[in-house]
Amino acid sequence: MTDHNHQSKDKGWADNPTFIRIFLGVLIGACVLSAFAGFVTSWHNPHPHFSVEGFPIFFAVWGFAAFTFIVLAGQHLRKLVGRKEEYYDERE
């Protein structure tokens, strides 16, 4: 038990605040770069199928919005279909 508690407090490299700061910094930097790259018209799809493809940060907005919507809306599904773990064990 003592070992377990001791181990639980181990700080691995991924829990190091410096690593987390660097990771977030790189992520934000990459996001900004990808958004800026969207403004380079010569990198646009030469044969766009939809007008939204011409909007430089359309994919960034859609990716961010879709992910946020899935997480924020999806978690409410649990209220409808979530049951305790033994639900089927008690019925079969």
Place this chain on the structure above:
Amino acid sequence: MNASSLLSIFIDNPAIILTVGAFMVLTTPKHLASPILLAVTALSAVKLYTLGLGNYGGAVLFGEQLTTVRLDPLSRLFAVVFHIAAALNIIYAWGQRDRAQNFATLAYPAAALGGVLAGDLITLFIWWEMAAITSVFLVWAPGTRATYLSGMRYLSIQILSGVLLLGGIVLVYRETGSLDFNFIGLRDDASGAIKISALLMFLAFGIKSAFPLLHNWVQDAYPKSTITGTIILSIFTTKLAVYSLARAFPGTDELIYIGAVMTIFPIFFALIENDLRKVLTYSINNQVGFMVCAIGLGAINGAAGYAFGNIIFEGLLFMALGAAMYRTGTSKATELGGLYRTMPLTMGLCIVGALSISAFPGTLGFVTKGLIIDGAAGANLFWIWLTLLFASAGVLEHAGIKIPYFTFFAHDSGKRPKEAPMGMVIAMSIAAVLCLGLGVYPDPLYALLPDQAAIADYHPYTPYHIIEQLQLLLWAVLAFAVLILIKWYPAEVPSVNLDTDWLYRVPGRAFLGWVSGASRATWIALWGIFSGRIQALMERIYAVHGPEGQLARSWPIGFMALWTAILLAFVLILSFLA
């Protein structure tokens, strides 16, 4: 049929080679099982290579020509990836001694391979049923009551699919007079009405590819199997169904919308699911949705290429999660976490799978999924295109982030397991090398795609492809980071989530229980009435004819004298009249 053509049916069919190998390990020493399985898979792969494109193993059954092996570009791609997957599974489970599982490890892929290679519908049907029967041993492998019940449900649904297929085959044969397994099409060319024959086959394929509302056997059965069993199950049945749809129903509009729904709804169930193996089974639904949509769009390169890629990277995710489960005994997000400290190799390989399934540039997912997204754009279907992009963000959420994050990072579970065994690490490493190697240099995969004319014009690494994908994925990852930082990302809770299987596991089961109780009560009541009547009748007969009955009493002499007098009088009157 002469002896040489009969022999050709057996030796020219890689699926038969694998099946024979599966039966071999039932009798050979257990410690030799894995080397034998791998050697037989290699032999089958060599056979596949030496055969080359063409038709083999022809046979005549009741006057109908059968083609037991048809190797064309579409079936070749699936056959190749099935061999890769079978070999990876064997290496992953190296040293496994359970005979039933070792048998199924080869017999089940053999059945799926046989179905993919089938050039006629009878051969397809035989392998289709073989796939159901051989795979159920994997569901039953843990040997608990829960897995027994689940296996029976699984088998019932798979057999239902087989029955629908057989019904479809009979009707198709009656309509066309042909048993060839080629384009069938859902609608009649002339009238545009849906053909019943085609609909039956469409539903049979739909059950096995887990169309929406027909999907839940996947979540019910797969995660209950053993660690290695779940990985094997995750690959073959749904991909055989995808192949069959691509063969018989390419360009069917209905598939576009069915596929689009398939990509969306599992995302939400995967989000709230605590059992990470179950999360990956929802991921199978979602991934097959992309393929089904591609088939509907007529983008067969996209469907086939993505099936190839998915088998590798989804398999890698299942393998990494399986390794964590092998070492910790659980696959629940609430009980895992923090394993990166002691399982760094598995963690790294899992992240390669996660990047690949999310379709980051440089991975197998990127070079194959783009074919489908571009297919939707090329067809000018704006809402489908937007849906597939939305679903791509969903894939990133449940397969790209949730699996590695909750297994290896998130809260520290305090567990400090050893690194995965060597066999598992080797299998995962090969899968990861394929993910990255074919991601950077997809030409060998593209050379296998069925529509070479279309793929010649496709270039995945154009600036706009890369920028679009990076924007979509990086900003979705940013959304995840923000939601975690502001603590809006929902915590995992130990729970079970109801899905369509609830209908037959609870109310369906209760209804069946009621029907069986009611029929029993009705039978008892009817038998009571019937036996009561019979008893009353017997009592009446006994009362009349029994020893004490009226008809059993002795006749008095006077009664006989009276009757003699009546008879004499009758004769006298008769003779007087005459």
